[in-house]
Amino acid sequence: xxxxxxxxxxxxxxxxxxxxxxxxxxxxxxxxxxxxxxxxxxxxxxxxxxxxxxxxxxxxxxxxxxxxxxxxxxxxxxxxxxxxxxxxxxxxxxxxxxxxxxxxxxxxxxxxxxxxxxxxxxxxxxxxxxxxxxxxxxxxxxxxxxxxxxxxxxxxxxxxxxxxxxxxxxxxxxxxxxxxxxxxxxxxxxxxxxxxxxxxxxxxxxxxxxxxxxxxxxxxxxxxxxxxxxxxxxxxxxxxxxxxxxxxxxxxxxxxxxxxxxx
Amino acid sequence: xxxxxxxxxxxxxxxxxxxxxxxxxxxxxxxxxxxxxxxxxxxxxxxxxxxxxxxxxxxxxxxxxxxxxxxxxxxxxxxxxxxxxxxxxxxxxxxxxxxxxxxxxxxxxxxxxxxxxxxxxxxxxxxxxxxxxxxxxxxxxxxxxxxxxxxxxxxxxxxxxxxxxxxxxxxxxxxxxxxxxxxxxxxxxxxxxxxxxxxxxxxxxxxxxxxxxxxxxxxxxxxxxxxxxxxxxxxxxxxxxxxxxxxxxxxxxxxxxxxxxxxxxxxxxxxxxxxxxxxxxxxxxxxxxxxxxxxxxxxxxxxxxxxxxxxxxxxxxxxxxxxxxxxxxxxxxxxxxxxxxxxxxxxxx
Numbered sequence: 001x002x003x004x005x006x007x008x009x010x011x012x013x014x015x016x017x018x019x020x021x022x023x024x025x026x027x028x029x030x031x032x033x034x035x036x037x038x039x040x041x042x043x044x045x046x047x048x049x050x051x052x053x054x055x056x057x058x059x060x061x062x063x064x065x066x067x068x069x070x071x072x073x074x075x076x077x078x079x080x081x082x083x084x085x086x087x088x089x090x091x092x093x094x095x096x097x098x099x100x101x102x103x104x105x106x107x108x109x110x111x112x113x114x115x116x117x118x119x120x121x122x123x124x125x126x127x128x129x130x131x132x133x134x135x136x137x138x139x140x141x142x143x144x145x146x147x148x149x150x151x152x153x154x155x156x157x158x159x160x161x162x163x164x165x166x167x168x169x170x171x172x173x174x175x176x177x178x179x180x181x182x183x184x185x186x187x188x189x190x191x192x193x194x195x196x197x198x199x200x201x202x203x204x205x206x207x208x209x210x211x212x213x214x215x216x217x218x219x220x221x222x223x224x225x226x227x228x229x230x231x232x233x234x235x236x237x238x239x240x241x242x243x244x245x246x247x248x249x250x251x252x253x254x255x256x257x258x259x260x261x262x263x
Numbered sequence: 264x265x266x267x268x269x270x271x272x273x274x275x276x277x278x279x280x281x282x283x284x285x286x287x288x289x290x291x292x293x294x295x296x297x298x299x300x301x302x303x304x305x306x307x308x309x310x311x312x313x314x315x316x317x318x319x320x321x322x323x324x325x326x327x328x329x330x331x332x333x334x335x336x337x338x339x340x341x342x343x344x345x346x347x348x349x350x351x352x353x354x355x356x357x358x359x360x361x362x363x364x365x366x367x368x369x370x371x372x373x374x375x376x377x378x379x380x381x382x383x384x385x386x387x388x389x390x391x392x393x394x395x396x397x398x399x400x401x402x403x404x405x406x407x408x409x410x411x412x413x414x415x416x417x418x419x420x421x422x423x424x425x426x427x428x429x430x431x432x433x434x435x436x437x438x439x440x441x442x443x444x445x446x447x448x449x450x451x452x453x454x455x456x457x458x459x460x461x462x463x464x465x466x467x468x469x470x471x472x473x474x475x476x477x478x479x480x481x482x483x484x485x486x487x488x489x490x491x492x493x494x495x496x497x498x499x500x501x502x503x504x505x506x507x508x509x510x511x512x513x514x515x516x517x518x519x520x521x522x523x524x525x526x527x528x529x530x531x532x533x534x535x536x537x538x539x540x541x542x543x544x545x546x547x548x549x550x551x552x553x554x555x556x557x558x559x560x561x562x563x564x565x566x567x568x569x570x571x572x573x574x575x576x577x578x579x580x581x582x583x584x585x586x587x588x589x590x591x592x593x594x595x596x597x598x599x600x601x602x603x604x605x606x607x608x609x610x611x612x
Contacts, residue, residue: 050500069508073505076504077504084496084501090276093275097505100507105491131274
């Protein structure tokens with residue numbers, strides 16, 4: 001569904017992605033992890049067409065460069081980490097923006113578009129909030145509104161940039177469970193970036209570890225999220241716990257500091 | 264219940280017929296008052312009959328006052344007010360900046376310089392009435408073009424912030440040149456000053472014919488882009504992931520709004536404040552979607568300027584107060600009132 005071949009992206013003169021090749025199959029969930037500045041968000045921005053680079057990108061078998069803005073938006077929906085929510089916009093109007101790629105440049109939404117929005121709202125239990133201003137919602141509700149907009153876009157590829165940041169642990173699980181259910185029901189291809197490695201280890205089919213703009217490890221959560229890898233690429237001391245739903249990563253304090261703290 | 268009917272219950276923000284009726288009502292009332300009230304007192308009923316083409320008791324001279332003096336002035340007030348208001352609303356949408364006004368990219372400074380040069384170069388007055396509007400029009404367009412060129416070439420590549428900064432730079436530069444030219448020719452300061460404060464007093468059907476085509480093109484383009492402007496409200500990046508070509512849309516909207524502004528300025532001078540208070544009042548009262556704000560700004564803006572013009576020529580009759588003074592004097596307190604009321608009702612942020 002997504003195929004990157006030897007992709008490099010420079011921001012300013014700084015190389016941010018270097019020779020990245022990655023294939024994501026239809027219906028797959030791939031989570032991209034890596035330390036701050038490793039290039040995770042840039043990878044999502046490249047796939048959604050917000051930054052340009054060298055190398056090839058194919059979306060659903062089509063060369064991404066040959067796609068018009070609107071056609072690309074019908075293939076790829078992006079849920080940004082810090083979206084700009086227009087002042088006072090209500091949930092229904094915000095989710096309706098997701099229909100934009102399906103309208104002509106000067107066209108207006110029809111009953112079919114409203115029905116699609118209604119379905120998205122229903123799917124995410126947002127119908128009671130339809131007339132509320134997005135800015136008055138809680139973090140978890142707002143994240144659901146963002147996902148509803150992406151769902152209304154009806155794109156087969158959904159990219160989520162740090163979807164769980166600023167959510168408490170309960171809402172983190174709810175949102176990711178929801179994404180997983182939607183993925184199965186709608187056969188969506190999901191790529192997320194994530195800082196929380198336990199969540200990454202629990203929810204993704206596949207984890208891709210980026211370091212300094214390069215893919216250094218690519219595999220199942222158990223293969224990628226190892227104590228050795230996390231020490232090497234994050235400089236972090238952790239304990240990795242295996243569980244039947246995936247792996248959990250526990251950060252540990254380095255022994256010398258903890259010993260001196262106790263002593 | 265079918266899904267389509269379900270969707271129909273969602274009530275997205277749209278222009279409500281009640282507001283359209285109210286805005287059209289305001290236009291009709293302001294226009295009628297503008298035609299019937301004035302220095303020469305005419306019976307309103309007879310004026311109305313005359314306007315509707317029915318037999319009336321007006322003398323030939325009174326008919327001439329209505330048809331050649333008051334009517335073109337009212338029509339011009341509607342056109343200029345509507346154009347400045349819808350342009351302001353569009354600028355605010357396209358730059359995502361509540362303080363953006365029709366003069367943001369230097370249109371006022373460019374027009375001011377153009378007019379100053381013409382008044383200074385042709386001081387005998389005979390050539391000024393015809394040349395000043397053309398100079399204002401060209402000056403405004405050149406300024407906006409320069410601002411766009413600088414903004415697009417800057418670090419932000421046409422982002423709202425880089426365009427606004429470029430507009431500020433162009434406006435400052437042109438204002439400096441205009442002040443310098445004006446200081447060198449102090450005998451014409453009064454003429455330049457009177458133009459800068461705005462006026463509809465010299466209006467005739469000629470001015471209406473000059474403005475009308477540009478105004479209509481500008482309105483049609485802006486109204487057609489109202490929905491896309493709502494998408495731009497989520498920022499260039501997100502709009503782009505929704506399939507919108509943000510820079511192209513911004514260019515089209517800026518050109519259309521600037522063309523309308525330049526044409527309006529060329530016949531009326533600089534009328535300040537209108538492009539900010541009318542759209543914001545509409546936003547606070549009727550809704551925030553540009554599909555509501557743009558058409559209602561067009562209608563209410565026209566009605567507001569028409570009413571302001573009526574005040575400007577009746578308060579100190581037989582003299583006239585510059586219309587820019589009236590719009591700001593009455594507009595500012597009215598706007599504060601709207602802001603306070605909507606805060607109390609929990610509409611405003």
